[in-house]
Amino acid sequence: MKIKEILTKKEGEKLFLLGNEAAVRGALEGGVSVASTYPGTPSSEIGDVFYKIAREAGIYFEFSANEKVALEVSAAAASAGLRSFTFMKHVGLNVAADSFLSTVYTGVRGGMIVLSADDPSMYSSQNEQDNRIMARLAGIPLLEPSNPQEVKDLMKFGFELSEQFEIPVLMRTTTRVSHMRGVVNLGLVIKRKEKGCFKKNPEQYVVMPAHVRKLRKKLMEKLTRIKEKANNSPVNKIIDKGGRALGIITSGGAFNYAIDVVSENNIEVKILKLAFSHPFPEKLVLDFINSVDSILVVEEVEPIMEKEVLAIIGKHNIAKKVYGKLDGSLPRIYEYNPDIVSLGIAKIVNKEIIRREKFGTKLPLPLRPPVLCPGCPHRGTFFALKKAVKKLKLREEDIIYSSDIGCYALAIQAPYKMADYCISMGSSIGIGCGFTKATNQKVISFIGDSTFFHAGIPPLINAVHNKDNILIVILDNRTTGMTGGQTNPGVPIDGMGNPAPEVSIEGIAKGSGVEFVKTIDPFNLKKTEEVFKEALQFEGVAVVIAKHPCAMITDAENRKKGISIKYAINQEECIKCLICVKNFTCPAFFIEKDGSVNINSLLCNGCGLCTQVCPKKAIEVKE
Amino acid sequence: MKNIYKIHLIGVGGQGTVKASTIVGEAAMKKGLNVVMSEVHGMAQRGGTVVTELKIGNAHSPLIEEGAADLLIAFEPAEALRALNKVGKDSFVIVNSSPIVPFTVSLSISEYPELSSVFEELKNKVKNLLIIDAQKIAKEAGSIISENMVLLGVAVATPNFPVDKKLVIQSMKENLPPKSIETNLKAFEKGFEEVNM
Structure with a gap:
């Protein structure tokens, strides 16, 4: 299947769709005009599909700066009479919660669906919260599909329900529904409204105490009527x-x-x-x-x-x-x-249930924890910072590494061990602010470009205003990496694939009053180390922006250009110091049975960063 | 065909496990069968174990009960052992013989079992076992990255596989990039012949 077919396949045909892909088809069949998200697993593929088809479908789609903004964009569209769809992972709804709860009070005119992709067993999440509780907290109708067909069908159903009662509708999926593939019978893609018109009504849309007291009462009345609908609904x-x-x-x-x-x-x-x-x-x-x-x-x-x-x-x-x-x-x-x-x-039940014989093994099984990819620029950042810390003779126990949600949290593993605290999007800096006041330890906060735009700016401002002594490392890999590589406000492309202004992280830091702001390329290890040494000795807020594209971006570019560079070890030069294996830890390196070091060509992405690490210059381009 | 045919696929990120599973699922759909599949996305993918499960027939949940897989396709030997809990006495097991040793072994924080003992363990437990050198076969077909299609070819040739070869090939053509389709088809055929020789 080609992704475009989610838009182009005709009514009556079938597709083998992921739950997340079915959500997009359902939105299209429901006449969606505006869609918005901040990427988060297990909801990410919904945005990936919109990114690829929005222009052709003639709808508006954006990767918003965070989930709260995403919800607000969709809420405004629905208030103007358009059908809108905003989607996020379960914890994303926490970020959006303030506006989410109020939007249920104000209500909408066009149909609005908020999809929360919950993650039981926490395959890629920091908690196991069940957002069906959020439905009760907000007082919002809740739909729970079991498979891709139902995801699609309930999208259309949800839009109609939302419009009938002038209230947003919450759809709750779980990882096994979002990431389940199944046969989906397609319906008709209907024409969306291009533009809406917002009819002023401050008593409805301005949540002043005098207004919300009336709205709260109205919401309860709505819920009574909606309950009657649920009692008789054919989807139950x-x-x-x-x-x-x-x-x-x-x-x-x-x-x-x-x-x-x-x-x-x-x-x-x-x-x-x-x-x-x-x-x-x-x-x-x-x-x-x-x-x-x-x-x-x-x-x-x-x-x-x-x-x-x-x-x-x-x-x-x-x-x-x-x-x-x-x-x-x-x-x-x-x-x-x-x-x-x-x-x-x-x-x-009083009945024998089928039990099957199953096998197991007592042999040791190799651990395959998630790792920074070969070619990942973060490895250069961490390697250089580690060296700077050592050269300045700072003790590890005197440093607190405050990390954040993104691939760079993988530096928690040996030998880097550079993630001591990480709780939510943007928390690295806020937590850092607390530690600088509560301890005499040196605080180093790590945050990615997308995470910085999402929730890192207010705590940066907080750090400046409260005169914190903190090093903030912004790992700008030109994408939202952990979720599969979506655009963010720092890259020159928007959610529709159109050119867009790049928002400058350096400009934000300077504008916030940070005096020490330096941008480095982590693929220049020596320079990076020098800048880190300087930054670590700076009194006050120091911001170092480590800017280099994600390995997924360089891999894709190389494939496009037909470039395939691989590195290999010159065994005559190699002294088996194992810096490449044990300190640098690129997963393409391995030790042979005879003790020699080698590079797996299948894994090597040809970045060549390892050549700067080898003291004997024994790593060479493979002929 | 049995009421529900259950396939467990296991491999390491980058081996094309999900792609191979999707191809089988779409082929089953083309045959008019119901099919559900479970995939792994996100954080679990980066260099980690990748598991997909398919149920072809009248099933709702894409997850396979312990010991109930009709077919296990292991893209990597140690991963075959990891999936043994899904395997029972009647299961058919296909295992790729080339290991992928993770960096944790180089760092001495985990251990990779001796390959010979991996195969011995499998032989002792599994009645229907095919050990395939998919890497060698893929190389012969023209590209080392078509290992997944070699294993898919082997799978399609196993007894009771519920989808016709023709439909799988059609599904491959719709799911693989046009420029690599020739190599992939070659790899698939070579895998298929491994069983039918």
Whole structure:
């Protein structure tokens, strides 16, 4: 499949789509006019697809500076009567939360969908928060698709729901839905509205206390009406497999495990699958509870629906057992899988569940932790900084390395060990500000270009104003790397692929009053080390911008130009000092059984940075 | 064909595991079968283990139960061992014989098992085992990076594989860059012949 087909394939045809790709098709079939995001796994591919098709589709798309801005862009579009779509990873919704909650109060005119891609088991995230709680906090309708087909279909459904009740709609996916591929039957891509018109109504759109008191009341009335809709919605389905001893209430990705276990083991149960799960469809669930003897709730991650079910049971004085997370039938942490769900069901139903023989091994298995790529400019930055620290005879325990969300946090590994604290986007500098006041240790903060634009500017200003003694290293690799290489405000291309002004990091630092601002190329190790030595001795806020394109960018450029340079070790010159292997740690290097050092040509990206590291100049271009 | 055919693919970032899986999935769709697949994206990809799972047939969840894989395609020998929990007595296992030793071994923070003991372990446990030198075959076909298509060729030739070769080839043509398609098809055919000789 070519990505363009997500736009061009006709109604009635099929595509084998990722959940994230299906979200784009659903938006197009729903007539989306404006889409906005800040990239974050597991939602990133949605933006990658929009980036490739937005111009041809005639819609507006942007990689916003952060999730809050992304949400605001879409909220404004929807207030002007356009259909809009903003999407982010689960923790991105925390960044957007301030405006998100208020947008639910103000409401919208055009349909607006906010997609939160949750990450049970935390494959690429700092926490396991379940944003179905956010739906309850905000008072927003919630949709939970189970597979790519439903992602697509619920997008269209969501736009209509949003417009009918003039309220944004939250769609919650999980990694296994976002990154699940499935057969999707396509519908018609409809024509979007080009421009909207904002009709002034300050009582609705200006959240002053006098206004929001009325809006809060209105929101509650809306939710009552929406609840009625959820009670009767065709997207909430009953699947009857016979038997009334047990009823399963489930949603999202968890439904897939439940239905597969039930089908494979021929368990006779009744299943209520909730795709429209907030406001919780109380009448529908009550009827379901009344039709079975006991209830099992299968949901990822928190026991949210389980508590709703318990509330209904309490309210109506029903004496029925509810199984789920709270009684330990199913685990409260991490994502589910078929084995976990079948184990849970086996405890409840009086039936033998299929158990298979499986194998294992006692042999040692090599660790493959995520690493900085061969050719990564961050390696030069860390290598040079490490040397500067050593030359100045600073002790490691007297330095706090405050890192941030991005590839450079991988410097946590030996031999660099340059990530001591990292909690959220932009936190490296704010945390650094705290440490400079609370300790006498030297603080070095690392932050990437995209992360700096996202949430690094206010804490930089804070550091200047509060006279902190801090070294801030901004690793500008000309892209948003960790999420796969999206544009950001510092590069000359926008989210539509059009030329755009580059916002200058150096200019921001100087404009904020930083006196020490220097830009270096980490591919010049000697110069980089010198600048770091200077910066480390500077009293006050020092900003060093390490600017060099990400290896993914140089790889792509080399492929395009047909350049393929590989390096190799001149074994006669090599003294096996192992600086390249143990101190520099480019993953293309390895030690042969006989102790000699070699470079894996498949991994080498030809950057040649290693030649500056070798004391014997034994690394040469391979003929 | 069985009701649901389950394939577990495991390899190391950069080996084209996801691409090979997508090709199989699209081919199954072309045959009119239902298919669900699970992929790994993001942080887990950088040099790490990459796992994809496919269920072809009437399944909802893309994740395979322990011991239930009909077919395991391991793009790397030690990774085959990592996936053994998905393998049962009737599973078919294809394993590439060329190891990729991570830098953690050079740094002495982890160990790579002796290759001979890896294969011995697999032979002892797995009844239907094919050890394939995909690197050598890919080189013969013209490009070392077509290892994934060699292994795909082997897979398609195994008994009970639910999708026809013709449809897989069609899907390859739609998913691989035009300039590399000739080499990839050659690699695929060579892999296919490994089983059918």
